[in-house]
Amino acid sequence: MYRTHTCGELKIQDAGKDATLCGWIQKSRDLGGMTFIDLRDRYGITQLVFNMETNPGLCGQARKLGREYVVQAKGKVRERSNKNPKIPTGEIEIEAIEVTVLNPSEIPPFTIEEDTDGGEELRMKYRYLDLRRQPVKNNLILRHRMAQVVRNYMDSIGFIEVETPFLIKSTPEGARDFIVPSRMQPGTFYALPQSPQTLKQLLMVSGFDRYFQIVRCFRDEDLRADRQPEFTQIDCEMSFVTMDDILDTFEGLVKHLFSKVKNIEFTYPFRRLSFSDAMESYGTDKPDLRFGMEIYDLTELAKGHGFSVFDASEYIGAICVPGSAEYTRKQIDELTEFVKRPQIGAKGLVYLKYGSDGFIKSSVDKFYSPEDLRSWAEMMNAVMGDLILIMAGDRMKTLAALSELRLEMGNRLGLRNKDVFVPLWVVDFPLLEWNEEEKRFYAMHHPFTSPKPEDIPLMETDPGKVRANAYDMVINGVEIGGGSVRIHDSSLQKLMFRVLGFTEKEAVEQFGFLMNAFRYGAPPHGGIAFGFDRLVAMFGGQDSIRDFIAFPKNNSGRDIMLDTPSPVLEKQLRELMIELKKEKNG
Numbered sequence: 001m002y003r004t005h006t007c008g009e010l011k012i013q014d015a016g017k018d019a020t021l022c023g024w025i026q027k028s029r030d031l032g033g034m035t036f037i038d039l040r041d042r043y044g045i046t047q048l049v050f051n052m053e054t055n056p057g058l059c060g061q062a063r064k065l066g067r068e069y070v071v072q073a074k075g076k077v078r079e080r081s082n083k084n085p086k087i088p089t090g091e092i093e094i095e096a097i098e099v100t101v102l103n104p105s106e107i108p109p110f111t112i113e114e115d116t117d118g119g120e121e122l123r124m125k126y127r128y129l130d131l132r133r134q135p136v137k138n139n140l141i142l143r144h145r146m147a148q149v150v151r152n153y154m155d156s157i158g159f160i161e162v163e164t165p166f167l168i169k170s171t172p173e174g175a176r177d178f179i180v181p182s183r184m185q186p187g188t189f190y191a192l193p194q195s196p197q198t199l200k201q202l203l204m205v206s207g208f209d210r211y212f213q214i215v216r217c218f219r220d221e222d223l224r225a226d227r228q229p230e231f232t233q234i235d236c237e238m239s240f241v242t243m244d245d246i247l248d249t250f251e252g253l254v255k256h257l258f259s260k261v262k263n264i265e266f267t268y269p270f271r272r273l274s275f276s277d278a279m280e281s282y283g284t285d286k287p288d289l290r291f292g293m294e295i296y297d298l299t300e301l302a303k304g305h306g307f308s309v310f311d312a313s314e315y316i317g318a319i320c321v322p323g324s325a326e327y328t329r330k331q332i333d334e335l336t337e338f339v340k341r342p343q344i345g346a347k348g349l350v351y352l353k354y355g356s357d358g359f360i361k362s363s364v365d366k367f368y369s370p371e372d373l374r375s376w377a378e379m380m381n382a383v384m385g386d387l388i389l390i391m392a393g394d395r396m397k398t399l400a401a402l403s404e405l406r407l408e409m410g411n412r413l414g415l416r417n418k419d420v421f422v423p424l425w426v427v428d429f430p431l432l433e434w435n436e437e438e439k440r441f442y443a444m445h446h447p448f449t450s451p452k453p454e455d456i457p458l459m460e461t462d463p464g465k466v467r468a469n470a471y472d473m474v475i476n477g478v479e480i481g482g483g484s485v486r487i488h489d490s491s492l493q494k495l496m497f498r499v500l501g502f503t504e505k506e507a508v509e510q511f512g513f514l515m516n517a518f519r520y521g522a523p524p525h526g527g528i529a530f531g532f533d534r535l536v537a538m539f540g541g542q543d544s545i546r547d548f549i550a551f552p553k554n555n556s557g558r559d560i561m562l563d564t565p566s567p568v569l570e571k572q573l574r575e576l577m578i579e580l581k582k583e584k585n586g
Contacts (some may be wrong), residue, residue, distance in 0.1 A: 233374020
């Protein structure tokens with residue numbers, strides 16, 4: 001063995017012991033008669049000390065060692081005179097008697113410290129160096145720990161982990177697939193799985209009534225902070241269960257994770273909020289419930305008073321911001337510009353200030369009497385000192401804009417504490433959504449989601465009103481997981497394909513293997529998939545999932561460390577019978 005101990009292991013009770021450590025040089029400090037080196041490995045940092053008086057040759061050798069040199073150090077553990085309470089090994093140091101350079105290092109392109117001077121692109125290019133930094137290392141250790149907690153819990157309640165293939169059939173319904181050409185079957189393609197959806201349903205047909213998998217998934221879609229082209233799910237499925245059974249089971253998993261990893265105990269059932277109520281009260285199907293500030297519908301109260309913007313609008317909605325009536329005109333203008341941003345798209349913002357003196361002032365008070373404005377405040381349960389912010393327009397667009405404004409005000413008032421967690425279930429989603437461009441319905445989740453039994457008669461008469469046996473888990477405004485009870489009846493599945501516009505031939509070509517399986521006794525089943533990357537990032541107190549993935553892609557889907565995606569050899573293309581089209585100039 002190169003070492004007897006790690007750099008995070010030795011404590012004051014080890015004083016007097018001989019020790020051999022290995023690691024990377026974090027920093028070196030030359031204080032004349034003494035040289036100190038911080039030696040780092042995965043487990044921590046231990047200080048090495050070299051004495052010019054007792055061993056001048058070794059001290060001179062130590063002074064020549066650079067940052068990130070890989071070294072082996074031998075010596076005796078002793079108590080430090082100037083203890084460092086910030087690290088676990090801060091009470092001891094190693095009085096070095098021998099140092100061996102295992103590998104020198106060039107000067108790294110950025111400082112490998114907790115607070116580095118490297119920008120994100122530079123750190124991603126040298127990700128193997130960035131992973132040496134303690135915060136990133138801690139993120140991956142957290143990820144590992146959460147994966148083990150999940151596996152242990154799922155095993156304890158009778159689930160088995162089954163691996164499913166990565167080379168599967170392309171199913172264009174849903175997000176865009178990554179496709180993989182087959183050399184052995186020229187002109188044909190595999191797809192990388194967006195999720196193991198159909199495969200886990202086949203496992204239910206096979207009689208494996210409790211399946212889970214921590215699995216890699218792939219979607220060729222635009223990226224953002226909480227999305228990568230390859231990501232990890234906790235994928236789960238159960239047989240002979242109702243929706244309530246599924247929610248209770250996986251609420252138990254989430255509570256267990258919070259208990260074991262965050263030491264947070266949830267002793268009450270998570271709230272269940274219907275999709276329609278979530279949209280009406282929060283303008284989104286993933287509401288952040290760490291604070292109130294719900295949306296109120298002022299349409300009936302505010303219309304018909306001669307204010308053309310309101311009178312011409314389909315919907316008028318508002319939020320009440322507590323204790324903010326003292327907002328200045330400049331601050332209101334900033335909020336107006338915020339909601340006018342292209343990604344929000346509102347045309348303007350109306351305000352009502354309920355002053356601490358009881359006086360009500362509004363930007364539209366020339367159209368409304370004081371009694372009219374007071375009725376708005378009373379409807380919204382506003383009290384003196386509150387600020388009411390109002391928007392109008394198309395119903396869904398206005399609700400979405402109010403949702404963004406609500407979150408912005410939550411941020412400004414410090415109401416979105418990352419150490420506070422409020423999980424909930426959003427249930428009863430629409431089964432289908434209409435695509436105006438293609439003039440057809442699409443499955444809001446996927447084509448195997450079961451409709452509410454009482455809504456099945458609407459499938460052919462009014463598909464847009466059919467509710468799904470579907471559910472999402474939302475924590476602090478982030479969708480952490482989602483799933484549904486599945487269709488297990490062949491005739492209902494055929495009806496679903498018909499409503500989605502599939503011909504019988506198209507349905508058989510894409511999903512014939514599943515429909516055939518259903519002919520041999522498919523049990524009632526359902527499941528859920530949790531976004532593992534998002535869950536870990538949330539537990540780590542961050543919005544971006546990239547720092548919780550060992551080798552992530554950037555916002556353009558590139559791995560700039562490996563320089564990929566990149567061209568392949570002409571020989572490889574010929575083997576696959578693929579010819580690249582050349583772009584025409586001009």
